[in-house]
Amino acid sequence: xxxxxxxxxxxxxxxxxxxxxxxxxxxxxxxxxxxxxxxxxxxxxxxxxxxxxxxxxxxxxxxxxxxxxxxxxxxxxxxxxxxxxxxxxxxxxxxxxxxxxxxxxxxxxxxxxxxxxxxxxxxxxxxxxxxxxxxxxxxxxxxxxxxxxxxxxxxxxxxxxxxxxxxxxxxxxxxxxxxxxxxxxxxxxxxxxxxxxxxxxxxxxxxxxxxxxxxxxxxxxxxxxxxxxxxxxxxxxxxxxxxxxxxxxxxxxxxxxxxxxxxxxxxxxxxxxx
Amino acid sequence: xxxxxxxxxxxxxxxxxxxxxxxxxxxxxxxxxxxxxxxxxxxxxxxxxxxxxxxxxxxxxxxxxxxxxxxxxxxxxxxxxxxxxxxxxxxxxxxxxxxxxxxxxxxxxxxxxxxxxxxxxxxxxxxxxxxxxxxxxxxxxxxxxxxxxxxxxxxxxxxxxxxxxxxxxxxxxxxxxxxxxxxxxxxxxxxxxxxxxxxxxxxxxxxxxxxxxxxxxxxxxxxxxxxxxxxxxxxxxxxxxxxxxxxxxxxxxxxxxxxxxxxxxxxxxxxxxx
Numbered sequence: 001x002x003x004x005x006x007x008x009x010x011x012x013x014x015x016x017x018x019x020x021x022x023x024x025x026x027x028x029x030x031x032x033x034x035x036x037x038x039x040x041x042x043x044x045x046x047x048x049x050x051x052x053x054x055x056x057x058x059x060x061x062x063x064x065x066x067x068x069x070x071x072x073x074x075x076x077x078x079x080x081x082x083x084x085x086x087x088x089x090x091x092x093x094x095x096x097x098x099x100x101x102x103x104x105x106x107x108x109x110x111x112x113x114x115x116x117x118x119x120x121x122x123x124x125x126x127x128x129x130x131x132x133x134x135x136x137x138x139x140x141x142x143x144x145x146x147x148x149x150x151x152x153x154x155x156x157x158x159x160x161x162x163x164x165x166x167x168x169x170x171x172x173x174x175x176x177x178x179x180x181x182x183x184x185x186x187x188x189x190x191x192x193x194x195x196x197x198x199x200x201x202x203x204x205x206x207x208x209x210x211x212x213x214x215x216x217x218x219x220x221x222x223x224x225x226x227x228x229x230x231x232x233x234x235x236x237x238x239x240x241x242x243x244x245x246x247x248x249x250x251x252x253x254x255x256x257x258x259x260x261x262x263x264x265x266x267x268x269x270x271x272x273x274x
Numbered sequence: 275x276x277x278x279x280x281x282x283x284x285x286x287x288x289x290x291x292x293x294x295x296x297x298x299x300x301x302x303x304x305x306x307x308x309x310x311x312x313x314x315x316x317x318x319x320x321x322x323x324x325x326x327x328x329x330x331x332x333x334x335x336x337x338x339x340x341x342x343x344x345x346x347x348x349x350x351x352x353x354x355x356x357x358x359x360x361x362x363x364x365x366x367x368x369x370x371x372x373x374x375x376x377x378x379x380x381x382x383x384x385x386x387x388x389x390x391x392x393x394x395x396x397x398x399x400x401x402x403x404x405x406x407x408x409x410x411x412x413x414x415x416x417x418x419x420x421x422x423x424x425x426x427x428x429x430x431x432x433x434x435x436x437x438x439x440x441x442x443x444x445x446x447x448x449x450x451x452x453x454x455x456x457x458x459x460x461x462x463x464x465x466x467x468x469x470x471x472x473x474x475x476x477x478x479x480x481x482x483x484x485x486x487x488x489x490x491x492x493x494x495x496x497x498x499x500x501x502x503x504x505x506x507x508x509x510x511x512x513x514x515x516x517x518x519x520x521x522x523x524x525x526x527x528x529x530x531x532x533x534x535x536x537x538x539x540x541x542x543x544x545x546x547x548x
Contacts (some may be wrong), residue, residue, distance in 0.1 A: 006532035224523035249498035
């Protein structure tokens with residue numbers, strides 16, 4: 001199905017929105033959704049839930065369902081759990097984006113909580129990734145990891161009506177100067193107040209700045225490189241009969257053969273990629 | 275190196291210790307370490323840090339370094355970040371366990387915070403996994419996910435001197451009756467107070483109950499099945515030239531070919547795996 005639909009995709013703009021818990025991402029997603037709908041454009045929202053095996057999940061999904069958008073036929077909302085997705089969360093998210101794209105949704109927002117590798121990988125599905133920060137993170141801005149700084153195409157300073165936003169922006173600018181992006185992109189820093197819609201128009205303008213740049217096409221290619229590799233990896237892994245794997249595993253567990261020799265053997269009878 | 279060392283491994287007992295934040299896992303690990311050292315046995319501790327890209331990490335590692343064990347030559351302590359490990363965290367952890375095993379460490383404790391798929395995967399490195407719970411989780415016990423219940427070989431009710439421990443145990447027993455393990459194992463439930471060492475001897479006895487059962491060998495084989503598959507997956511993925519991947523990705527991004535056809539082609543030029 002996805003294969004047949006694929007030629008009809010490539011028109012949707014996918015925006016990843018990530019940030020620490022409490023940054024107001026869901027509210028911001030709702031504000032952006034309202035702005036997009038006000039222009040009459042259809043929009044998909046994918047909420048990636050950081051389900052904890054101890055406390056349950058659906059943190060984001062529930063909040064989104066509380067808003068008015070769920071009753072609007074021009075908005076598609078889907079909540080995805082981070083656990084138990086075949087081929088990983090990024091793969092599953094990518095498939096949903098393709099479906100929405102083929103169905104004519106023009107904008108797809110992917111909301112994630114930046115808590116782990118899974119969530120960072122999801123950024124590789126988006127055309128552009130916005131990182132949401134809020135005043136009061138204190139010195140935590142300095143703790144922003146290179147992993148996040150490489151995926152942040154724009155920074156959104158939410159709750160910009162609160163004290164501390166000047167310091168936050170100053171700290172962030174220092175950090176960006178100290179550790180500039182390897183691709184030369186200088187991420188715009190945009191202030192907003194998601195609760196009353198202030199700055200949301202500027203967020204969409206900031207997105208446009210990136211998508212109008214040369215980086216946009218390069219990003220799509222880089223994302224597909226990542227995705228092709230993981231698709232191939234899953235397919236190849238599935239191609240080894242389970243019985244063979246279990247037999248080898250028992251031999252390894254008994255120390256009659258080492259795992260490296262086993263894998264070398266599988267590679268030999270497998271892909272000849274020279 | 276690991277290949278040469280492999281025949282010298284298989285003697286260490288690896289114990290995974292996981293649970294929600296605040297369950298006192300680090301304190302418990304320290305108490306177990308003291309008990310093991312009191313018997314004169316050498317022990318390795320691997321702390322898997324759930325580094326957040328927003329707030330930094332090393333939550334567990336720092337706490338462990340605060341204890342007295344770091345100065346003891348019979349204790350090896352290693353902190354591992356969850357991000358940016360080639361082939362995943364489970365792979366990297368597995369390699370460290372092999373090294374410690376070959377070096378003659380008899381017990382290896384792997385401490386993780388159960389927050390994501392990565393951490394659950396780490397359980398597949400351990401011979402036995404202990405899940406730590408504490409009173410006051412309230413109804414959260416009912417939210418324990420199947421993923422955790424399948425990996426929990428023993429339950430440790432820490433802070434058992436606090437009110438609510440009876441209710442916690444009762445709730446847990448109901449849950450275990452409602453959703454028994456597929457392999458028939460009935461996980462022991464052990465009360466302890468890590469801060470004063472109460473019950474720590476019983477924890478080691480509980481570990482022995484499992485390792486003395488038939489499940490122990492089956493677990494080792496299952497773990498190696500998982501590990502062999504992921505080693506193979508990584509090796510195969512690395513075997514495709516990057517230039518090929520990028521070329522194909524650009525074609526896919528331009529919608530001149532679909533990704534499924536690309537991956538089919540890569541699989542075809544791979545000799546058969548029948």
